[in-house]
Amino acid sequence: MADTPVLAGATAPALPADWRDYFALLKPRVMTLVVFTGLCGLLAAPGHLHPVLAFTAILCIAVGAGAAGALNQWYEIDLDAAMKRTAGRPLPAGRMDPGSALAFGITLAVGSVTVMYLAVNAVAALLLLASILFYVFIYTVWLKRRTPQNIVIGGAAGAFPPVIGWAAATGDVSTLPVLLFAIIFLWTPPHFWALALFVRTDYANAGVPMLPVVAGATETRRQVLLYTPPLVAASVAPWALGLSGAIYGVAAAGLGAVFLALAFAVYRNRATDPAEMTPEKRLFAFSILYLFALFAALVLDRWVLA
Numbered sequence: 001m002a003d004t005p006v007l008a009g010a011t012a013p014a015l016p017a018d019w020r021d022y023f024a025l026l027k028p029r030v031m032t033l034v035v036f037t038g039l040c041g042l043l044a045a046p047g048h049l050h051p052v053l054a055f056t057a058i059l060c061i062a063v064g065a066g067a068a069g070a071l072n073q074w075y076e077i078d079l080d081a082a083m084k085r086t087a088g089r090p091l092p093a094g095r096m097d098p099g100s101a102l103a104f105g106i107t108l109a110v111g112s113v114t115v116m117y118l119a120v121n122a123v124a125a126l127l128l129l130a131s132i133l134f135y136v137f138i139y140t141v142w143l144k145r146r147t148p149q150n151i152v153i154g155g156a157a158g159a160f161p162p163v164i165g166w167a168a169a170t171g172d173v174s175t176l177p178v179l180l181f182a183i184i185f186l187w188t189p190p191h192f193w194a195l196a197l198f199v200r201t202d203y204a205n206a207g208v209p210m211l212p213v214v215a216g217a218t219e220t221r222r223q224v225l226l227y228t229p230p231l232v233a234a235s236v237a238p239w240a241l242g243l244s245g246a247i248y249g250v251a252a253a254g255l256g257a258v259f260l261a262l263a264f265a266v267y268r269n270r271a272t273d274p275a276e277m278t279p280e281k282r283l284f285a286f287s288i289l290y291l292f293a294l295f296a297a298l299v300l301d302r303w304v305l306a
């Protein structure tokens with residue numbers, strides 16, 4: 001314990017951390033949607049995967065994504081300590097020593113990819129490995145502290161899960177999973193920038209060059225709106241290309257219309273005080289519902305109309 005760094009602002013008493021801290025390291029709330037989109041990718045795929053293998057594949061996605069979250073937090077103790085939203089996490093709060101978090105993240109990453117390879121298939125394992133590496137190295141280590149485009153490029157990591165789910169079921173990747181990737185890829189900027197607008201001071205304090213910090217609120221609101229039509233187009237594309245049916249098509253069009261309306265309200269908002277950023281808060285909350293509902297519709301469509 002002697003070499004355990006004592007972090008500034010630490011209020012919690014002693015190490016070692018308990019299981020709740022290890023669980024928090026997996027970013028479980030964000031990962032629910034990652035796992036859900038992975039599951040939908042798997043369920044939307046043609047053919048049939050044995051339920052035990054399907055469960056294993058989803059577990060590997062959950063654990064791999066959690067591992068990436070743990071490694072992200074190990075690397076970002078300084079940033080997390082500087083932001084109100086994240087200062088209470090196990091590492092910046094001093095409840096866990098960084099070495100344990102690193103070992104935990106690496107073990108889960110290696111474990112999840114290995115099990116995916118041995119139990120499911122090599123394509124799914126490779127994609128899982130690529131997404132973990134992408135999130136940790138491309139997003140966290142390389143881009144996050146350098147450019148406001150960090151979440152556009154780095155955010156691609158979060159678009160992999162439905163492709164991994166699909167690959168787990170089929171052993172390959174075709175047009176529909178590529179469209180699912182595109183949907184999440186185009187969804188990430190409005191999802192995150194809506195939030196970043198009302199937690200801007202947190203990022204500014206930590207010196208992270210998120211778009212509202214670097215380019216200001218007006219430009220960020222414009223960018224949020226700009227990403228929305230391509231997002232809606234990508235969302236409707238599976239139906240337009242005949243890769244999914246009417247249930248999905250109607251859901252995609254309806255959800256897209258609401259997303260557009262909310263993004264437009266964000267674009268028109270001129271407030272600088274987070275207390276007046278209701279449109280941004282609404283869009284952020286709806287973004288999560290949007291993805292849940294869209295992917296649920298895809299599966300419903302495939303199973304109801306099958």
Ligand code: HEM
Nearest residue numbers: 029030031033034037151154155158159184188192195288
């Ligand atoms: C680089 C891309 C992304 C960034 C920077 C980002 C950032 C954030 C942040 C800062 C929050 C606030 C709350 C928290 O930390 O728990 C959040 C919430 C959330 N994000 Fe993202 N996000 C990204 C991509 C994604 C992706 C790809 C998904 C899933 C497909 C996702 C799902 C969620 C969910 C479900 C929440 C709500 C969690 C809760 O209920 O607290 N995010 N995101």
Ligand SMILES: CC(C)=CCC/C(C)=C/CC/C(C)=C/COP(=O)(O)OP(=O)(O)O
Nearest residue numbers: 027030034064065068072131132135157158
């Ligand atoms: C299968 C696999 C590896 C999937 C990866 C999933 C993934 C990349 C999700 C991205 C969502 C996420 C946790 C963003 C947080 O960004 P941040 O780390 O900047 O947020 P913070 O400020 O809360 O730390």
